[in-house]
Amino acid sequence: MHTHNIYADSVTYSELIKCCISRGAIREAKIVHNHVFSNGYRPMTFLINVFVSMYVKFNLLDDAQKLFDQMPERNVVSWTTMIAAFTNVRDYDKAIGFLILMLRDGVRPNSYTFSSVLRACCKLSELRQIHCGIVKYGLESDVFVRSALVDIYSKWGDLVNAERVFSEMPTGDLVVWNSIIGAFAQNNEGDEALSLFKKMKRCGFSADQATLTSTLRACTGLALLELGQQIHVHVLKFNQDLTLNNALMDMYCKCGNLEDAQRAFSRMLNKDVISWSTMIMGLAQNGFSQKALEMFEAMKKAGIRPNYVTILGVLFACSHAGLVDKGLYYFNSMQKLFGIEPGREHYGCVIDLLGRAGKLDEAIKMIHDMKSEPDAVTWRALLGSCRVHQNIDHAVYAAKQILALDPDDAGTYILLSNLYAKSQMWEDVAKVRKIMRDKGVMKEPGCSWIEVNKKVHAFVLGDNSNPQLDEVIRELNKLILRLKQVGYVPDTNFVLHDLEGEQMEDSLLYHSEKLAIMFGMMYSVKGKAIRIRKNLRICGDCHVFTKLLSKIEDCYIVIRDPIRYHHFRDGICSCEDFW
Structure with missing residues (x-):
């Protein structure tokens, strides 16, 4: 160009830099930068912004800031570029610091500025201050700002303000709908997420990938298989969307429908580590351990490197x-082969593995060898194993650790009381029960949910x-009578031992999962799987009851408790009585 006395202007240089960025040509981009600033040439702010953005995209933030600091004049684009850059690398203090300097410099932020800096909020107080700034500058109606506000409020668990921001929206927009639905789904408020999804549809909006992903997550949390299957129909419009297909598989796995999960997995043309990990964990949690390990081997053969969750599924x-x-x-x-540092x-999982195998001393040693501080969940795994193996000394030790971390854990008190009772240590039983009374610790009532004809029915122990x-x-009474005739005997080891014999048996007969199963048998389509979700771990008596029921009634029952899934068919459970 120069040989023909034609000189590049800012637009030409800008296009040249875009070309360098697209090709990852850092060296050439720096040559262009040096050329522009040679011979005392002072480029326009627009072009300097292009160079700052270039360094940001090459992740050369020191160079970007150096050039930014040398700018004779900075506009909103200059400041926003730096704020977004430091937000993206999680240097949140610096990002917010740039916003403060920007305001002191008298530059008015725009919607992109606030959308970026909102992600840098590390405290709820910071978020609220920035929200005030958004209102001050009249940007609260901007779709992207509103969406970012909903996202960040939900990240901090402040669903009240998230919903308030959403409800103040003057005009509907799919981006904001997706944010609020995702907010409730991610915070385990599935009912509200699904309610908003239905409201969005009534308002005339069509669901996109983000909407469906959040809605599937809500179905997953509530184990709503029938609704999840309806949403699957919408997913077919975005057949090869990886994130959406992963969410679909996860929903099927966590609703205990492994057949449809595997069908969805096999239809995927592209699978990433999340796809494989979802299936491995799903198979493991549903009691199909051998299939999970076979899937892990297939994953390695496919050249997919395992991640943290993959190994967790394998260990489970x-x-x-x-x-x-x-x-x-x-x-x-795991660290040597895959470069994954073992986490809590x-x-x-390994402590649970050793404990179940009766290697309690090794399990305790493993706890003491942990690099991170063991939490209550870790000690509960040991306590559960102590119950199985009737080891009072280790159980007391584990219980003390749990109660030091979670003093109001009713399950620990009850398990300890029953262990003492089984060993006829009645004074210790009385002590535990007195502590519970003095502390006002109450056992969480068992609750089971079943979805029948697209409606969820709940059964709570003691709730009429x-x-x-x-x-x-x-x-249920008629059914129990039939089961007793073929050998069912209620196992009273799974109730509080301060009840008399008949009372103990009665308290077992009406456990919430038994009520939910009976309801399913009465009102579900014959031959259709009965799927139950419950809040507490299934007790041994209900496990025996359901196995026997599945055999004599020729039915398929799936129970999802907080620990795992149990598939009962032909008198056999997928856990093989090892849970």
Whole structure:
């Protein structure tokens, strides 16, 4: 150009820099930068912004800031570029510092400035201050700002303000709808997320990938298989969207429908580590440990490198199948083979693995060898193993650790009381019960949910508010009588031992999962799987009851508790009585 006396202007240089960025040509981009600033040439602010942005995109933030500091004049684009840059690398203090300097410099922020800096808020107080600034500058109606506000409020668990921001929206916009639905779904408020989804549809908006991903997450948390299957129809419009397909698989896995999960997995043309990890964890949690390990081997053959969650699924599979040697091998080699540092969850799986196998001393040693401080969940894994193996000394030790971390954990008191009672240590039983009374610790009532005809029905132990409860109990009594005739005997080891014999048996008969199962048998389509979600771990008596029921009634029952999934069919459970 110069040989023809034609000289580049700012637009030409800008296009040249864009070309360098697209090709990752850092060296050439710097040559252009040096050329522009040679011979005392003073480029326009617009062009300097292009160079600042260039250094940011090449992740050369020191160079970007150096050039920014040398700018004779900075506009909103200059400041916003730097704020976004430091937000993206999680240097949040610096990002907010730039906003403060920007305001002192008298530059008015725009919607992009606030959308960027909102992600840098590390405290709820910072978020509220910036929200005030947004209102001050009249940007609260901007779609992207409003969406960012909803996202960040929900990140901090402040759903009240998230919903307030959403409800003040003067005109509807899909981006903001997605933000509020995602906010409730991510904060385990699935009912509200689904309610908003239905409201969005009534307002005439069509769901996109983000909407469906959040809605599937809500169905996952509530184990709403029927609704999830309806949403699957919408997913077909975005057939090969990876994130959406991963969410779909996760929903099926966590609703205990492994057949549809595997079908969705096999149809995916592209699978990432999340896809494989979702299936591995899903198979493991549903009691199909061997299939989970086979899936792990297939994943490695496909050239996909495992991540933190993958190994967690593998260890979970080993733990719940009693594969001690294999589990220890994967745990001890995960860092060497895959570069993954064992986390608290990995340790928890191995402690559970050792405890289930009766290696309680090794489990305790593993806890003491943990690099991070063991939490209550870790100690509960040990306590559960102590119950199985009736080891009072280790149980007391584990219980003390749990109660030091969670003094109001009713489950620990009850388990300890029952262990003492089984060993006829009645004075210790009385002490535990007195502590519970003095502290006002109450056992969380068992609650089970079942979805029938697109409606969720709840059954709570001791709650008589369900209008169909009397009818359900009548039918359950008849069923229990039939089961007793073929050998069912209620196992009273799973209730408080301060009850008399008949009282103990009665308290078992009407556990919430039994009521939910009976309701499902009465009102579900015959031959259709009965799927139950419950808030507490299934007790041994209900486990025996459901196994026997699945055999004599020829039915398929899936129970999801906080620990795992149990698939009952033909008198056998997928956990193989190892849970």
